[in-house]
Amino acid sequence: MEIPVVQICTMIPVAKEVGSLRVIPSGGIVSPTGNPALAPNEEKEFRRNLVLSALRALQEEL
Amino acid sequence: MGKKVRVIHYLNQFFAQVGGEEKGGAGPGVKKGAVGPGRVLQQALGDRGEVVATLFCGDNYFAENQEKATEKLLQYAALSDPDLLIAGPAFKAGRYGVACGAICRAAQERLRIAAVSGMDEENAGTALFRKSVYIINSGSSAARMAPILQRMSALGIKLAQGAPVGKPEEEGYIPRGIKRNEFAAKPPAERAVDMLLAKIRGDPFKTEISAPEFHPIKPAKPIRDLASAVIALVTDGGLVPEGNPQRMEPGRPTRFTALAVDGLDRLDPDKFDVNHSGFDTAYANQDPHRLVPLDVARDLEREGVFRKLHDTILATGGAHAAVENATRIGRGMAERLKTEGVDGVILTST
Numbered sequence: 001m002e003i004p005v006v007q008i009c010t011m012i013p014v015a016k017e018v019g020s021l022r023v024i025p026s027g028g029i030v031s032p033t034g035n036p037a038l039a040p041n042e043e044k045e046f047r048r049n050l051v052l053s054a055l056r057a058l059q060e061e062l
Numbered sequence: 063m064g065k066k067v068r069v070i071h072y073l074n075q076f077f078a079q080v081g082g083e084e085k086g087g088a089g090p091g092v093k094k095g096a097v098g099p100g101r102v103l104q105q106a107l108g109d110r111g112e113v114v115a116t117l118f119c120g121d122n123y124f125a126e127n128q129e130k131a132t133e134k135l136l137q138y139a140a141l142s143d144p145d146l147l148i149a150g151p152a153f154k155a156g157r158y159g160v161a162c163g164a165i166c167r168a169a170q171e172r173l174r175i176a177a178v179s180g181m182d183e184e185n186a187g188t189a190l191f192r193k194s195v196y197i198i199n200s201g202s203s204a205a206r207m208a209p210i211l212q213r214m215s216a217l218g219i220k221l222a223q224g225a226p227v228g229k230p231e232e233e234g235y236i237p238r239g240i241k242r243n244e245f246a247a248k249p250p251a252e253r254a255v256d257m258l259l260a261k262i263r264g265d266p267f268k269t270e271i272s273a274p275e276f277h278p279i280k281p282a283k284p285i286r287d288l289a290s291a292v293i294a295l296v297t298d299g300g301l302v303p304e305g306n307p308q309r310m311e312p313g314r315p316t317r318f319t320a321l322a323v324d325g326l327d328r329l330d331p332d333k334f335d336v337n338h339s340g341f342d343t344a345y346a347n348q349d350p351h352r353l354v355p356l357d358v359a360r361d362l363e364r365e366g367v368f369r370k371l372h373d374t375i376l377a378t379g380g381a382h383a384a385v386e387n388a389t390r391i392g393r394g395m396a397e398r399l400k401t402e403g404v405d406g407v408i409l410t411s412t
Contacts, residue, residue: 002282003396003404005296009411019279027352031345032299032410034352047351048358051408055367058406059288062281 006057008032008050022057024050067111067222069215070139071100072149072165074158078118086157088120090131092138102208103148106215111222115142117165121157124164131161132168144175146222151180151200151210152187159187166195176221178214181236188236196221197236237272274385291405293363294372296395298380299346299353299412300338301329313339313381318391320398324373328357340381341412354410372404380411 006022009015009032015023026032033047075085077098096104096113104113117135124131139147147169149162159181166177180198181188188197196217200210213234220227230237246253253270260267285291302310303321310319321334329350336346336353346353354375363371376395380388399407 001400002280003399003407004282004284005407005409007409007411009409011411015411018276021279021281026410029341029412030343031352032412033355034345034349036345036348036352044351044358047355048361051355051358051362052367054408055288055293055362055406058285058293058408061284 004058006054008054024053067145067219069111069113069146070115070142070144071113072117075120086120086122089123090119090134092117099207103211106212110219124161125157135165136168146218147177148214148218149179153200153204154182154202156186159185163187163191163195178218180210180214192236193238198234199236285406288368291368292370292372293368294399294404294407295354296376296407297354297410298378300336300379301354301377302335302337304333304335306337312337312379315378315383316387318376318378318395320374320376323375327360338379
């Protein structure tokens with residue numbers, strides 16, 4: 001059995017170079033699943049959308 | 063001329079003329095003098111050295127009893143009071159290559175003698191032992207036995223006599239990843255420009271620092287039915303329990319930790335810390351969800367988007383990770399998640 005992994009990260013070329021196959025661009029180096037500039041409820045919505053994208057990527061056939 | 067170097071030669075059951083694949087289970091043994099390719103080795107050594115004994119073992123036996131076989135072979139080796147161990151060459155044969163590497167390393171460490179093996183670059187033994195053992199790049203064809211044994215014996219004699227060893231391309235061994243200071247005729251800027259010009263012209267050039275190689279990864283099958291899947295959260299951003307009781311490294315990691323989040327709806331900033339030497343952790347410490355999206359993952363679990371959020375978060379501090387350590391940590395995480403029945407992973411990286 002193998003487990004699909006999706007990586008939420010900022011440095012996409014690095015992720016690809018080391019062999020990451022499902023990559024979602026993050027909110028930034030200091031807050032991959034957040035954005036300190038947003039209001040708390042907006043930030044959570046942003047995070048939810050990132051995680052939903054990640055879940056979609058886990059269901060993609062490669 | 064120095065004293066003759068006393069050489070022991072390691073061979074598998076086939077080359078030691080014990081038998082073919084059917085004798086793969088044969089245990090360790092020793093014969094006096096040179097056997098089979100050992101005679102070619104003796105010619106290559108000339109009067110610089112003498113093959114005093116041949117050690118051998120069946121490839122399967124060695125693979126299944128590595129410690130026991132190594133122990134026995136070292137005992138046999140010590141009886142001959144050797145200065146140098148030559149193992150193989152094993153060419154493409156994987157089990158043979160691993161045995162050669164293991165016995166060379168053990169002889170270096172425990173008998174304190176020089177050791178040289180020979181293998182193809184793609185041999186499993188090369189990946190395992192090239193950093194600790196000199197391995198002459200033999201290529202895959204056993205037809206090159208004589209020239210390869212010449213290189214192995216030339217390097218072996220140097221090592222046994224304590225003579226300086228040249229670079230991999232001069233001696234023919236597989237690079238061990240050792241860096242040595244030396245004086246260059248030109249300063250770095252000039253060398254870099256020379257290389258760039260050579261590259262533009264299409265001339266050959268050689269980098270002074272080779273980047274690590276990453277092998278392609280086979281994609282895992284996607285999740286077919288998300289609604290019945292268990293999803294785990296993993297991070298290399300250094301999430302730890304408040305106060306970091308396990309003293310997890312903030313960088314140059316050697317291990318990972320598991321944080322229990324069973325029943326937690328959110329990561330309380332007073333109960334979790336972010337410990338990582340590669341980025342400003344202030345924002346993630348204010349709200350750990352900026353690093354690990356537990357809050358929204360819990361919401362999505364409740365809404366039935368997926369069946370279950372895994373009850374532990376795995377974390378390491380990934381700054382400046384050595385590729386070898388990172389690979390080992392990743393493998394450890396994957397094995398654990400597999401046994402715990404996880405179907406998919408969301409990895410967050412800074």
